[in-house]
Amino acid sequence: MRRIKKHSEQKLAYFQKYINAYVKVTQVLPKIIYIDAFAGTGKCKTCQIKCKTKGGKKCEICKEGKIVDGSALLSLKTDRPFNEYIFIELDEKNFTKLRQNVDAATDIDINRKNKIKYIGGDANKELLKIAKNTDQYTGNFIFLDPEGSELTWATITALSKIRKIDLLILYPYDMALVRLIKDYPQKLDRFFGTKEWKGIYDSSGTTQKKKDNLLLFYKENLGKLGFLFPEAKQIKQKLYSGHPLYHLIFASRNPTAIKIMSQIFNKELDNQTKMF
Numbered sequence: 001m002r003r004i005k006k007h008s009e010q011k012l013a014y015f016q017k018y019i020n021a022y023v024k025v026t027q028v029l030p031k032i033i034y035i036d037a038f039a040g041t042g043k044c045k046t047c048q049i050k051c052k053t054k055g056g057k058k059c060e061i062c063k064e065g066k067i068v069d070g071s072a073l074l075s076l077k078t079d080r081p082f083n084e085y086i087f088i089e090l091d092e093k094n095f096t097k098l099r100q101n102v103d104a105a106t107d108i109d110i111n112r113k114n115k116i117k118y119i120g121g122d123a124n125k126e127l128l129k130i131a132k133n134t135d136q137y138t139g140n141f142i143f144l145d146p147e148g149s150e151l152t153w154a155t156i157t158a159l160s161k162i163r164k165i166d167l168l169i170l171y172p173y174d175m176a177l178v179r180l181i182k183d184y185p186q187k188l189d190r191f192f193g194t195k196e197w198k199g200i201y202d203s204s205g206t207t208q209k210k211k212d213n214l215l216l217f218y219k220e221n222l223g224k225l226g227f228l229f230p231e232a233k234q235i236k237q238k239l240y241s242g243h244p245l246y247h248l249i250f251a252s253r254n255p256t257a258i259k260i261m262s263q264i265f266n267k268e269l270d271n272q273t274k275m276f
Contacts, residue, residue: 009046009068010235014248015143015168016074017264022141022166023080025256029164031083032139034075035130037123038146039087041094042072042101071143072098076108076116082141085116086130088123095120124155131158144169148176153193153221160225166257171218171232171247173211192218215247227251228258233265 019034026032046066069077072087089095099118102108119126123146134140140162144151149172159165180187181201189195200213219230231250236243250261 008044011145011170011248012044012068012071012074014233014264015071018168018250018261019075019141020078021260021264022139022257023078023082025260026139027080029139030137032141033084033086033134034082035086035088035127035140035142036072036075037088037127037142037144038150039072039089039094039098040070041097042070042087043097044068044070071145073101073105073108075143076102076105076112081109081112081115083115085112086119087116088119088121088126090120090122092120123150124152127155128158131161134162136163138164140165142167146170146172148172149180149187149191152190154190156222157193157225160227163253165252166254167227167249167251169249169251171215171249173214173246174243175245178211193221219249222249222251226253228253228255231258231261231265 023032044067046068072085075082075085087098089098095118102113102116123144127142142159142165144167151169156167156169159167177188177191185198188197197214197217200217201210203210203213205213215232219232222230232247233250234244234247236245248265250258250265252258252261
C-alpha cells in the first residue's frame with residue numbers, strides 16, 4: 001500500500017473538491033467519464049515517518065497512521081455517478097490490489113462498480129487509444145498523477161483533441177524533474193515535448209526564476225493546445241510551509257470549470273485541514 005504524507009492529502013482534497021463540483025455542473029451532458037491514468041491501488045496509508053507498520057494499524061511511531069481512499073475510490077463516491085470509469089495502472093501488483101480494494105468497498109454501489117473499465121498497461125499508450133475513440137459530446141475528467149516524469153507531452157497533445165475535457169495534472173518539478181536535468185535530459189524532452197526547456201533552464205537568473213519560467217512554459221504550451229488560462233497550485237510538504245514538491249495544474253476549455261478550480265485553489269485552503 002502506498003504511504004502518503006500531508007502533501008498528498010492536500011492533493012487528494014483538491015481532487016475531491018473538484019470532482020464533486022464536476023458531476024454537478026455536467027448534468028446537462030449526455031455522458032461523463034472519469035479516467036484515472038495512474039490509479040495505483042485505490043488506497044493509501046497516511047504516515048509522516050517511515051516505519052514497519054502494515055495494514056490498517058496506526059503507525060507505531062507517529063500514532064497517526066490511517067488508511068484513506070485514493071483518487072480512484074474517491075471518484076466512485078461522488079453524489080452523482082459518472083457513466084463510465086476507466087482505471088489505468090501499469091504495475092501488476094498495484095493493478096490486482098486496486099481491483100480487490102474496489103470489490104471490498106462496501107460503501108460503493110454495485111452499479112458504479114459495474115461501470116468500471118480496468119486497464120493494465122502504460123498510461124501514455126492507453127490514453128492515446130482513448131483519445132481516438134471519444135466523441136465530441138462526452139465530458140471527460142482525467143486525473144494525471146504520475147510519480148515522476150512518466151507523463152509525456154505527446155499524450156497531453158492527443159488528449160487536447162477531445163472537445164469536452166478537463167485535465168488535472170501533477171507537474172512534479174521539485175519532486176522529480178529537477179533530478180533528471182543533468183543525467184536524463186531526454187526524459188525531460190519527452191515530458192515537455194521539446195528541447196526548448198533546456199534553454200530556459202540554462203538562462204541566467206536564480207534557481208527559483210528558472211523554475212518559475214519552466215512552469216510558465218508548460219502552462220503556455222497548454223494554452224497553445226486550446227486550454228484556457230491553466231490554473232496551477234503549488235503543493236508543499238505542509239499546508240502553509242515546508243519545501244515545495246510539485247504543482248497541480250488544471251486545464252480546461254470551459255470558463256466555468258476554470259472559475260470553479262480557481263476558487264478551490266485560492267479560497268479553500270483552511271477547509272483542507274478540516275477535511276482530514
